[in-house]
Amino acid sequence: MAQQQSAQPAAGPSRTTLAGARIARPSGVVDGGRIIVEGGRIAGVHSRGSDRDAEWEAGGGDVVDLSGHLVVPGFVDMHVHGGGGGSFSSADPDECMTVIETHRRHGTTSMLASTVTGELGELARQAGVLAELVQQGELAGIHFEGPFISPHRCGAHQPGLLRDPDPAEVRGLVDAARGTAVMMTVAPELPGGLDSVRLLADAGVIAAIGHTDSSYDATRRAVDAGATVATHLFNAMPPLGHRAPGPVAALLEDERITVELINDGTHLHPAMLQLAFRDAGAGRVAFITDAMGAAGMSDGMYPLGPMRVEVRDGVARISEGPTAGSIAGSTLTLDRAFRRAVTVDGLTVDQAVQALSANPARLLGIGDRAGSLEAGKDADLVVLDAAYDVVGVMRRGEWVVRPRGV
DSSP states (O other), X not given: OOOOOOOOOOOSTTEEEEESSEEEETTEEESSOEEEEETTEEEEEEOTTOHHHHHHHHTOOEEEEOTTOEEEEOEEEXXXXXXXXXXGGGOOHXXXXXXXXHHHHTTEEEEEEEOOSOOHHHHHHHHHHHHHXXXXXXXXXXXXXXXXXXXXXXXXXXXXXXXXXOHHHHHHHHHHTTTOEEEEEEOTTSTTHHHHHHHHHHTTOEEEEOSXXXXXXXXXXXXXXXXXXXXXXXXXXXXXXXXXOHHHHHHHHOTTOEEEEEOSSSSSOHHHHHHHHHHHOGGGEEEEOOBOTTTTSOXXXXXXXXXXXXXXXXXXXXXXXXXXXSBOSBOOOHHHHHHHHHHTSOOOHHHHHIIIIIXXXXXXXXXXXXXXXXXXXXXXXXXXXXXXOEEEEEETTEEEEOOTTO
């Protein structure tokens, strides 16, 4: 019998080798490695000087020198409302694509589209448009934030449109998304709250606890009923109290919960972020933007669902009505959250990658194709310079932002 030869990948223009960079692998950051991209997927990730590295180098293809740069997995945002002057609540496909493309340029290669409280019929209409974008592969799913949240912790949601979480109405919104609803935020202490959490869990939709006035015990009951996410922990919920620990303590202590954090320097004091990492651990934190239309834009007036928001010095606040002055989401992009994590908050690159890529990808059920730089996964990656600024973004093997000289 003839000796079997080791398979050599066929050379061709579809192969790109990214060489010389520091690479954030699941096992840790390695220096001078190589990422081989073929057909929109990662064909291999190899350390410098390995036998496999030499084999792939011999196979040909384009080689991109990224010496002096860091390559991390594409960011995954599970809570984003808008950006680039656009909003997912517009139900306009072109405007929704503006949001998507804005965040992609900042490194977010997978995202949920988050809605804002509105009339049920309008939310169902929005869901129909967003479902098309999910089916086209532009979005990872839909997140309904409201209307089933507490009027006492409504934040930037219009109080007059809030509703108790009637399970039939919850089911109706899930059905309107035609299989693309991934997450819904609910205040579990409201009438119908626990039943709605159970319904969502049974339907395979993430039940998130947020915009809530829940007690410690009521929050624990909601987790037992199937809730698995804390919507922007600390924000729009009672603070920690020494006699009334409230939802924060219950959510931090339970290993079944992934906690969202808005790491923009406005929503959270750095000490609270450190508290979350110490109590929940790096494996249970997901950085989100909660971005509205001003993300990636300058100060000015912007819509947020049915409301108007004024952005000053990068901070968005409701400009009128009973919630005027309330912080209205953020103007954050996830590249800024990454940079802040490693330059201000003292996190390691590995911890930041977990919070921005691996944890949300796993939670959203796309961890088999996103969230880490491994063979067989989509070629979703971000190239950062020494200051952690984005100089390149690749999504499914295509450059969204092409590094200079490539």
